[in-house]
Amino acid sequence: MTHRVYNFNPGPATLPLPVLEEVREELLDFRGTGMSIMETSHRSPEYSEVHDGAASLALDLLGLSADDYAVLFLGGGASTQFYMIPQNLLAGGGKADYVRTGTWAKKAIQEAKLFGDVHIAHDAEDEQGRFAYVPAQDQLDLRDDAVYLHFTSNNTIAGTQFHEYPEPPEGVLLVADMSSDMLWREFDASRFAIIYAGAQKNLGPSGVTMVVFRRDVLDRCADGLPTMVSYRTHVEKNSLFNTPPCFPIYVVGKVLRWIEREGGLAAMGRKNREKGDLLYDLFDANPGFFRTPVRKDSRSYMNVVWRLPTEELERMFIAEAKDAGLVGLKGHRSVGGCRASIYNAMTLEGVKALADFLRDFVARHG
Amino acid sequence: MTHRVYNFNPGPATLPLPVLEEVREELLDFRGTGMSIMETSHRSPEYSEVHDGAASLALDLLGLSADDYAVLFLGGGASTQFYMIPQNLLAGGGKADYVRTGTWAKKAIQEAKLFGDVHIAHDAEDEQGRFAYVPAQDQLDLRDDAVYLHFTSNNTIAGTQFHEYPEPPEGVLLVADMSSDMLWREFDASRFAIIYAGAQKNLGPSGVTMVVFRRDVLDRCADGLPTMVSYRTHVEKNSLFNTPPCFPIYVVGKVLRWIEREGGLAAMGRKNREKGDLLYDLFDANPGFFRTPVRKDSRSYMNVVWRLPTEELERMFIAEAKDAGLVGLKGHRSVGGCRASIYNAMTLEGVKALADFLRDFVARHG
Numbered sequence: 265m266t267h268r269v270y271n272f273n274p275g276p277a278t279l280p281l282p283v284l285e286e287v288r289e290e291l292l293d294f295r296g297t298g299m300s301i302m303e304t305s306h307r308s309p310e311y312s313e314v315h316d317g318a319a320s321l322a323l324d325l326l327g328l329s330a331d332d333y334a335v336l337f338l339g340g341g342a343s344t345q346f347y348m349i350p351q352n353l354l355a356g357g358g359k360a361d362y363v364r365t366g367t368w369a370k371k372a373i374q375e376a377k378l379f380g381d382v383h384i385a386h387d388a389e390d391e392q393g394r395f396a397y398v399p400a401q402d403q404l405d406l407r408d409d410a411v412y413l414h415f416t417s418n419n420t421i422a423g424t425q426f427h428e429y430p431e432p433p434e435g436v437l438l439v440a441d442m443s444s445d446m447l448w449r450e451f452d453a454s455r456f457a458i459i460y461a462g463a464q465k466n467l468g469p470s471g472v473t474m475v476v477f478r479r480d481v482l483d484r485c486a487d488g489l490p491t492m493v494s495y496r497t498h499v500e501k502n503s504l505f506n507t508p509p510c511f512p513i514y515v516v517g518k519v520l521r522w523i524e525r526e527g528g529l530a531a532m533g534r535k536n537r538e539k540g541d542l543l544y545d546l547f548d549a550n551p552g553f554f555r556t557p558v559r560k561d562s563r564s565y566m567n568v569v570w571r572l573p574t575e576e577l578e579r580m581f582i583a584e585a586k587d588a589g590l591v592g593l594k595g596h597r598s599v600g601g602c603r604a605s606i607y608n609a610m611t612l613e614g615v616k617a618l619a620d621f622l623r624d625f626v627a628r629h630g
Numbered sequence: 631m632t633h634r635v636y637n638f639n640p641g642p643a644t645l646p647l648p649v650l651e652e653v654r655e656e657l658l659d660f661r662g663t664g665m666s667i668m669e670t671s672h673r674s675p676e677y678s679e680v681h682d683g684a685a686s687l688a689l690d691l692l693g694l695s696a697d698d699y700a701v702l703f704l705g706g707g708a709s710t711q712f713y714m715i716p717q718n719l720l721a722g723g724g725k726a727d728y729v730r731t732g733t734w735a736k737k738a739i740q741e742a743k744l745f746g747d748v749h750i751a752h753d754a755e756d757e758q759g760r761f762a763y764v765p766a767q768d769q770l771d772l773r774d775d776a777v778y779l780h781f782t783s784n785n786t787i788a789g790t791q792f793h794e795y796p797e798p799p800e801g802v803l804l805v806a807d808m809s810s811d812m813l814w815r816e817f818d819a820s821r822f823a824i825i826y827a828g829a830q831k832n833l834g835p836s837g838v839t840m841v842v843f844r845r846d847v848l849d850r851c852a853d854g855l856p857t858m859v860s861y862r863t864h865v866e867k868n869s870l871f872n873t874p875p876c877f878p879i880y881v882v883g884k885v886l887r888w889i890e891r892e893g894g895l896a897a898m899g900r901k902n903r904e905k906g907d908l909l910y911d912l913f914d915a916n917p918g919f920f921r922t923p924v925r926k927d928s929r930s931y932m933n934v935v936w937r938l939p940t941e942e943l944e945r946m947f948i949a950e951a952k953d954a955g956l957v958g959l960k961g962h963r964s965v966g967g968c969r970a971s972i973y974n975a976m977t978l979e980g981v982k983a984l985a986d987f988l989r990d991f992v993a994r995h996g
Contacts, residue, residue, distance in 0.1 A: 296633065
């Protein structure tokens with residue numbers, strides 16, 4: 265019996281066990297080819313099926329058509345999209361509005377400022393440097409002549425999440441970094457011009473970023489960019505201008521198929537609500553012991569953050585939980601506290617085990 | 631018994647079987663952590679050991695000191711280095727000399743032209759668009775005031791390889807794309823300012839590029855670049871500014887350890903010479919049947935290319951070889967013919983099997 269823990273790491277994060285088992289099964293001989301998928305040419309029919317299959321399934325899950333959208337698989341992480349987006353769309357000093365809701369939004373803004381006129385549509389940081397909520401539509405100060413509006417749908421560190429997505433003014437493109445909650449529930453993806461997501465939280469292993477790109481946005485992309493920076497290259501070459509990160513893409517494809525088998529985004533959404541509510545209900549029932557720093561309407565169902573009465577109790581909790589096979593519960597070093605990352609691949613069983621452990625911890629220390 | 635073929639693909643390419651077996655063994659539980667390496671935080675001690683171990687071993691194999699050189703593991707492929715190098719080093723219109731020896735050199739040159747004054751130190755393309763050799767030192771037209779001299783050490787498509795590396799003028803940095811022959815033999819790495827190599831040929835799976843970067847070159851890198859484009863970011867953050875491609879790096883680390891166990895670069899060099907000579911000697915012994923388009927002094931020991939008397943025989947050979955478990959022998963679509971990619975991980979046994987098959991083919995059709 266393989267030793268497996270409940271892994272609450274924020275990313276790289278837990279993967280569905282059936283996916284890992286399939287990868288292991290095929291590792292030395294991918295579907296009778298006599299070679300590993302890692303050894304397979306990116307121009308081979310076998311790899312093409314993996315690559316195109318993953319892109320096509322992503323579109324299906326999102327309810328998008330391949331006529332309107334391309335799904336790209338790129339290297340360099342979401343941090344590379346932070347500069348590719350403004351470099352493609354703001355050439356010559358175009359305007360972009362950014363919603364500032366956390367660490368990653370800040371980094372995206374920093375890169376955009378190199379290329380254009382960046383306006384902060386809302387800054388959710390308080391005087392202590394905390395990000396405790398995401399803004400509602402009427403709190404956004406939007407420019408009609410911006411090229412795009414950018415927001416981060418889920419803030420991994422702060423533990424906040426948009427439950428209603430921002431609506432840009434007519435003609436302004438909607439762009440989202442969904443690295444930590446891509447495909448967590450059903451949503452209207454057709455409202456977006458670009459969605460990007462580093463895979464290592466909700467989609468697969470690190471090393472690949474999924475970019476859902478509305479094809480007509482190419483008309484607004486700059487010319488004369490380095491080949492690898494231009495979205496035109498990747499859309500036209502189907503992410504095969506050069507050798508893509510084949511193995512990460514292959515695992516993402518398996519995760520997408522697992523999502524489909526589990527019932528698609530509707531099923532993911534139901535399960536994720538149930539998982540998050542298990543924890544939030546427990547915290548709300550014990551307000552004297554647990555403190556939840558995030559405003560209720562902005563609570564993340566992917567990264568649940570909470571504090572205990574003292575930092576000593578937090579350290580004790582994290583250490584005892586680890587001994588009990590519940591790992592990765594330490595909050596981000598910049599904010600402290602505790603955090604459970606419960607992405608799609610975290611089982612209800614895992615969250616129940618955590619809730620049981622928390623109840624027991626309260627009983628002993630509350 | 632797992633079905634395995636002899637895989638002569640040019641990249642992604644065959645990996646050492648012991649490496650794949652180790653990966654499979656650890657896939658669900660990496661060293662007792664109860665999680666896959668794909669699920670492990672890039673800030674964890676377990677991953678740090680993998681990451682730093684791979685970088686450190688690469689330096690050891692190259693005979694370089696960590697005081698002088700950093701080893702980076704970046705996403706985006708060698709094609710991303712094509713623009714990062716000039717964008718970092720030619721800001722404000724600096725000069726760079728490029729040796730033009732094939733498809734990938736051409737692509738590197740195209741990107742460099744976006745940033746600086748690019749001069750072709752030698753163009754090895756003939757009137758028919760073929761690249762049949764690499765130039766000697768006295769054929770290079772070098773500028774004393776160039777920032778760097780760039781060359782491609784092995785040309786995967788043409789099947790040519792530098793056996794003596796170019797020597798730049800005093801003060802000019804030497805930069806090499808070694809994507810298809812990195813670590814194939816011993817060489818004086820301390821002559822280089824930057825060596826980069828997409829992993830999927832001689833180092834591991836696709837999705838990561840190894841960059842060997844001389845630390846003092848940072849002094850010559852531009853400021854104000856996008857964070858992910860700046861070498862400063864990656865050297866200072868040890869390739870951990872954002873989540874790196876952890877799994878590809880982990881496999882590269884295992885390949886490096888395999889190289890070390892096999893006897894290091896000296897042993898690689900001996901084995902690669904023996905493998906290449908097996909094929910080239912066979913071709914030279916049968917000049918009426920085999921045609922080798924590459925000049926003898928420029929023959930690649932990584933990608934061996936040859937032609938048969940007719941294209942029909944070539945098609946027949948490739949198909950029959952595949953049926954015999956020798957796959958990936960088709961030449962690149964842009965040049966045709968046959969090609970055997972015999973990187974470090976290709977066994978002597980595999981090349982002997984190919985040589986036997988070729989001898990039999992001559993006997994039947996010669």
